[in-house]
Amino acid sequence: MTEETPKNQQLDDVQRQLLEHLAKSDTSGFKQLLAGVNNVNFVDDSGMSCLAHASFKGNREAVQLLLDMGADINLNQHGADYTPLHFAALSGNTHVCRLLLDAGIKPGSLNSVNRTAAQMAAFVGNHACVETINNYVTQSSLEYYTQVHGQQTEPQIPPSLLKSFHAFVTEINLHPVRIALNVQSLGLLRILSSLRKTLALMCEKEMQKSHDLNELLAFKFHYQGWILAELIRCEEQFKAQHKEKGGEEAGDANKNDFIEVFVKRVLKENKLGQLDYVEYTLRECAREFPVRECTIFRQIATQFGAKDAPPALTILRNAINGMRGFVDEGGYCSTCGAEKPDKKCSKCKAVQYCDRECQRLHWFMHKKNCARLLAQSQTQPQSQAKGAIDTAELREELSKLAA
16 A cells, blocks of 8 residues: 655645745745746645745735736645635734735635634734734725716716725724825825715615624724714815905915814823813714614623723724734824834834824824923933842841841
């Protein structure tokens, strides 16, 4: 009786070398070798595809190259039933997760222990991957809203803005400032009203599904639409105020200045450092969710009513993106809430920002505290030095007391 031929013996030298380059994260060597390969759909002795290997290493460039060459996202010959998305989620690379999702991989596929890719990412603490997967909708599913239906004379969303619409809908940062800045940067300001209506339709459509209903996405669409409604209200107030002033001042007002007005409204703190506008707006948003009997509404309502409840934004973010087992180090942007910003205030070093624009937008609040925070940071090392315990001195004092 002969043993079954191992799958790795079916690989040629080039295929073995490709897997070796991936294992060593040698993207340059992988790319050079890949140029002479016709078929990238092969597996190793465990049944793991080349795409799965690249995904597990979190190698964004290699994954993109393989997808461009026709790599099969469903190729899987090992018994554990891990898809490339499972491996990408374990790697912690959100960009690779997004590439695979854009390629059409199914996020709900289960492995041999009945876990989705998002659940595996949560298990190992890769929360950004969880959020990327859970917030994803396909661009093709949004094409419906770029087409004319029934008695419409024009679509809800212009076809030319489909890519921007998709980027807006799949954004995982739910901070109101980030939503406003995204609308501006993605060129969606001119369709604010129709965008809000479209999100309301998407929420309704999601909740009417008889199967594959996604309450989290439904609530997210409702929330995004609610923030857009607040943005529209801010724009109307801004226009009315400048119309009343008239003259040159009205002409000098930039039509996008209301975005900055909205941002400052969101970031304005009370004497206790709390964001009153955000707290009130988000509680109203949850209260007006159209489907009261669903799980996510009851969860949010319960947490809002709890004693010493966390900020409303934290509650909504956890409800939509999922609870985190621990708090990631690295902090958040003080303006838009983005994770792990790489810049700090050059003076106090105590607050973080994504970029200079976020710092500029937050300065109206931070300038009141910057000097105080700087003074605290300068005195803290001194106080810590004074407070250091000398164990020898302590023993000597204790011996005097005992004598």
